[in-house]
Structure formats: structure tokens, C-alpha cells
Amino acid sequence: MSGYRNQFVRVEVESARFEEGQLLVTGRGMAGERFEDRPWYEPHGFASHPQGGAVGTMLAPGGRRDQSFVMTAYDPGIRPEIEPGDTAIYGHGNLMRLHKDGAIFDFGSRTAVLTSGGWTINGDVTINGNVQLNGNMIATGSIVDGDGNNGA
Template identity: 45%
Template sequence: MFDGNLTRFQLDGTVEHREGQQFVGGKGFAGDSFERVHRIEPHGFASSPVKGGIGVAMSARGNRDSAYVFGGENPSMRPDIAMGGAAIYDHTGNIVSVVQKDMRIVHSARVHIVAPEIILEGAVYLGGPGASRPVSAEGTVDSAGHTDASNFAAGVFAT
């Protein structure tokens, strides 16, 4: 029986980008070595696979010089997500996950959002989910007669 010229492919960490395409190196199921294999990714998604990632290599027309690799996920770096969830993650533990009704963005240093206009709709909790002290808009006078000089909006809560 023919296997369709497919083999399990383990990435060796070699990644080369050339003219908008990505080429990787690694070993097949029987330990056979592959160099400069074209790695295929869907439109709108770009990643640079890490050593130890696993994918599948397909040799076009049975020719090892015309091989393509699909996939390349390293099982030791895969985040634990619930059934039906999705995640974008990297090799350092940064993650954007969509699981059930929540979207989480986790990063070790900073999250930077850039746009000409940013719209937050709904209650905003500064300092964590336990924030409960409402902040007020600029010009609001409190019970002691002090006027707020900042410009927080109603519906924003701080700890």
C-alpha cells in the first residue's frame, strides 16, 4: 500500500525566509534528513517554528527534492485549552486564547494596542476583576466639594 509520499517530520530548528516563503530542515519518520523544505502556512498567519516541532512532509510526485511541510507545532509548548478553544502562542509563553466566553491576552512585559481609534464597550475594570470603586469623568464634584481633574469615564472601575 502506498503512503502518498507522506512522512512524519521533526523540525531541527533551521528556518530560512526567502522571497516571502519559508524553508525548514528536519528529519523524517525513519531518520532520513531533509534540508530546505518549503513550509506551507495559511494566508493571514505567519509563524517561525521551533526545534522539536512536528509536522508532516509530503514529497510531490515522489521526489524528495520537491517536499513540502505542513504544521510544525512543538508538543512541549502547546498551551492547555478547553475543547473547542483556540490560541495563538509563542515559545516564551505569551498567549492570546479564545475559550468559551472569554478572550485572554497574557504577556510577560507589555501589551501595545495601536489604532487611530480604540473603542472599549462595556464595563472596564482597572487593576483586575475585583475592582469595584467607580471612577468619574473630568469635572465631577465629589461629596467633599473636590472636582475631578482626570478624564476617566463612567463605567470604569478601579481597585
């Protein structure tokens, strides 16, 4: 079992770069141990790119540093505070948070672009701001404006 010593190491990411379909991470581990261009692993269908200062885990199968890879990094300086059971996706000041009462999508003053073949929204919609429509509007019910003249 001695080959499994130090299989997991806490690391700090210094940089990451994308090359030939693989994200490669450089940084340092415990007691200043350096590593360069270690593969970044994450679940299928999910992509992230840790920035300098992120803290993560390096795994060395069988204790072999030459076969190590880095995963599960996060930056404690930008991680949002969430409640137990919540889930969040965040980065660059953007936040998508799922919580027990619903969901919050907070993009600050930045623009969110959603492209789709069509949308169906089941429920009431409130828009706080102006609406620009570049196309036709079709209503199967009444259209009522704020002054009560039914849109006239």
C-alpha cells in the same frame, strides 16, 4: 497508486530560515531521513516560524520527496493546554486564547503595544495598575474617584 506511498511523513524541525520571501525548513523524518530547505506552507494571512524541536508534517505530492513541503508544526513542550473548542495563538510565553466564556490575552510581565487610529470599547473597563495619559481626557459622564470627591 504506488506513487502515493509515504506521501505524508511526520518530521521534526531542526531549523528554519527566511530567504527571498520563503521560509525554508530543515530537519529529519522517520528513521532519520534528512531533508533540507523544504518550503514551509501555511494559510494566507498567517505567518509563523517553527523552532527547533517542533513536530510537523511533510507532504510529498505523488510521493516525490524533491517536491515536498512542510506544514502544521508545533512544539509539544510549549503548546498550551486548552479545552475542546478553544483556539489559541501562542509563542515566547505569550498567549491569546479564545474560549466559550470569552478571551484571554496573557503577555506575562511583557508589554503589549496596540496601535490603532482609534478604539471603541463597549462595556465596563477595569484597570489593575497605574494609568499614564499622554494627551487629553474627555468625559461625557461623571468622573468619580475612590475618595468620593469627584476627582478634586
